[in-house]
Amino acid sequence: MYINKDLKILGEVIKPGESAEVSFNVAKLHTRTPVDVPVIIERSKKPGPTILFTAGIHGDEVNGIEIVRQLISKKINKPRIGTTICIPVLNIFGFINMEREFPDGRDLNRVFPGSKNGSLASRVAYELIHEIIPHVDFIVDFHTGGAFRFNAPQIRIEQGNEDDDVMAEIFGAPFILYSTNSSKTFRKTCNKMGKPILLYEGGKSFHIDNTVTNTAVNGAKRILNHFGMLSRQFKVSEPKKACVKITxxxxxxxxxxxxxxxxxxxxxxxxxxxxxxxxxxxxxxxxxxxxxxxxxxxxxxxxxxxxxxxxxxxxxxxxxxx
The missing domain is CATH 2.40.50.100 (RNA polymerase II/Efflux pump adaptor protein, barrel-sandwich hybrid domain)
Known part of the structure; x- marks a missing residue:
């Protein structure tokens, strides 16, 4: 049972029916220029779940960033019920420099749950886990393959969780790859917190591919539709073929x-x-x-x-x- 109440996040209060762009600012560039990580929040007046869409944990994975950008620009993120939170670029420092890691050389996806007084990457991880994740009910995290390694569109989950299986099939990517959660990853930390998460992989770094992007946007619409959150102006297409489940x-x-x-x-x-x-x-x-x-x-x-x-x-x- 969802209750429509004020959302208090990153020092801001967003009421039901409101839209907001908030940000967390963990550090500045070496020029002392502030660097904000925008967090786009859309709330319906009707109660419902809170879905988080994230991308750009690695700064060179621009295809994932493009997916979340499209969800926002097409207004797919405006929910019929509940709340959506979109963070297109988690590693804004890496995105600015077109690098996978943070300026401190650390991989953000290997330092979760982070530390309030740790490295720059660790502080961003800490902020995300403590300021954003407690408010959400479901997460979709968008990634790409590494340099030159082009991934077919796929959802990655751990084997043995029937709820994850159901949501992965609803998303409708061509492949579901069962993989163990690595230590200190965003996915592992969310699982420990009891927050269900789908990790989408598709394409390669420094590249935007229309097929990979369209597959993900359609998958996001199916997830929102499953929760009753997708606006009636959008149509939900069936996957072209059944998912191949790779163990x-x-x-x-x-x-x-x-x-x-x-x-x-x-x-x-x-x-x-x-x-x-x-x-x-x-x-x-x-x-x-x-x-x-x-x-x-x-x-x-x-x-x-x-x-x-x-x-x-x-x-x-x-x-x-x-």
């Missing part, structure tokens, strides 16, 4: 160094022995065909044109479930 996966690594090119599309199922790429030298004397070492779905492709022996080339499922 185990492995990386196929380069046997040689050279110039690399994948020859198959992301997201397809390959058979053991299929040629899926090739590694050549710059002089036209060497051409190694990369073959699938097992049957499975390709959920990540290394798009770097240059690879070294041992580099990860393809992430392929090894086990799925119904």
């Amino acid at each position: 185990e996966s492995s990386w196929l690594r380069a046997k040689h160094s050279g110039m690399f090119k994948a020859t198959i599309a992301l997201g397809i199922e390959v058979k053991k022995g299929d040629t899926i790429g090739n590694i050549t030298d710059p002089y036209g004397k060497f051409n190694h065909f990369v073959k699938a070492n097992h049957t499975g779905y390709v959920i990540n492709i290394n798009q770097s044109p240059i690879v070294y022996q041992g580099d990860a080339l393809f992430h392929v499922s090894t086990k799925t479930k119904q």
Whole structure:
């Protein structure tokens, strides 16, 4: 049972039916210029859950930032009931410099729940966990793959939680990847606090992809619709196909160094022995065909044109479930 009451967050009071942009300011640039992390809040007059959409934990993951930007610009975040909170860029310092980490060299997604008197990244984590998360009922956190590693659109959750399974299927990404929560991550900390969270992965850093973005925006609409929060002006589309649930996966690594090119599309199922790429030298004397070492779905492709022996080339499922 939800009660419509004033929302007191980051020193501001937002009443039912109000919109607000608040921010937390943990530190300044070395020029003494203030750097704010905008938090966009939309509240309905009718009581309901509070949903949080976050992106930009890593400053170079601009595709996730674009997803939350679209939710705001298209007014998808204006709820019919309840409250939405959008934080498009958590690591504003990394975003300004187009870097994954904070200026202190730390990965924000490895310092949760943070410390009030710790490093810069740790202080941002602490502020998020203590000022925002206690107010929310459900979280969707948007990420991308690392440099050159392009992820197929996927939801990542831990195995064994039926509620997470249901919400992941409602989101409707092509793949659900069951993965263990790493220590000190945002996802792990939210789980410990009893806050359900879906982690969306899609695309690669320093890149915006329309398919990845559209998949996520449609997924966010399905989540809001499930909670009765989506405005009636928006239509909810059914996923084009059922989610493939991946319980185990492995990386196929380069046997040689050279110039690399994948020859198959992301997201397809390959058979053991299929040629899926090739590694050549710059002089036209060497051409190694990369073959699938097992049957499975390709959920990540290394798009770097240059690879070294041992580099990860393809992430392929090894086990799925119904």
